[in-house]
Amino acid sequence: MSEQRAQTSIPATRPVERRRGWWGWFDPRGRRLGGWAFALNRLTGLGLVAYLYLHLGILSLLARGPDAWDTFVDIALNPLVLALDVVLIFGMLFHGLNGLRVGLVGYGLVASRQAALFVGLMVIGAIVLVVATLRVFA
């Protein structure tokens, strides 16, 4: 009887699922260097996939004759579009260089130096980005 009373008076404590979900990938709270790299790798990956389709769409202009292509080239030389080119180059550099780190570290090759590897690759990427930006706007 007392056991029955206890069962009815104490609410069940069924645990509630509480995962952060994929949006947790981009939660900035408490993020450290590797976490930012993880989140940015996903963002740049999605951006590069979107660019791939955009690129194919732009190339299809060639099938519509020289006028269509020349019109696109005029738009592409707009400084705002050139700035988007710099964003694209950043995405390619970050995704490629961080992917190299993930690949190397992921097979245990330089796991103990992964943070230094990341910083080193990002320094290389920053130098290439600066040179590329100067050439884009030259």
Added chain:
Amino acid sequence: MAELQTTPTHPVRFRVHRRKAGDSGGRFDTFEVPLDEHRTVLDGLVAIRTGQDPSLTFRHSCFHASCGTCGMRVNGRDVLACVTKVADTGPDVTVEPLANLPLVSDLVVEMGAFYGPFDRAGRPLVRESELLPGGERAEGIDVLTRYEDCIECGICVSACPVAGSDSRYAGPAALAAAARVVLEPRDADAPAALRFADDEHGIWRCHVAYECTEACPSNADPGGHIMRLRRAATANRVRRWFGAGRAAR
């Protein structure tokens, strides 16, 4: 007779996650607690429970980062509340339960989901005698890492971005435990631990964010152990391709 030195207190505002069984959702309750700069978040929570709201639930035991029971998220970071000083958090402290583990009540999570994979990892033994001067080390181990100090607090799972999106992911702590068994078997079933880890929801699900290693309060380096395990798993596969007899199957 020396005069007792007292440290001035400052009001610390705690925003504490609340959710009881049967509640439809969580909320945050605010409590103000006067604490001096040497006090910790856990001190504040204890003061709230004893002085303001006895219904607040949270886990703690040792007060010195040994037991691993007071893992929680403080201002978005996964920490042990017992060694997180309010002097480092600022006057506004938001306290949440560990993420990626089922919630039981307020700040208490269900640790069974965390401990579950440990059985399949082989549960490596800790032999403290090896750390003593003159202690004998296992064959092939030149340097003792600190994995033995894993306090199973669950902080690595909470910090891991992948654990938040893959409910079947074994998690950093259990995989690091498996690495311990694989790399230093001591008569444990290393092939079984490797089979457990060498899975799409095991070592290959990790995306090298290293949040687990950064957050670990015990420097157990679970991220590094996952990578060492990957190397072992890759070497094992190569050996299998070439028909070496010692490969784990």
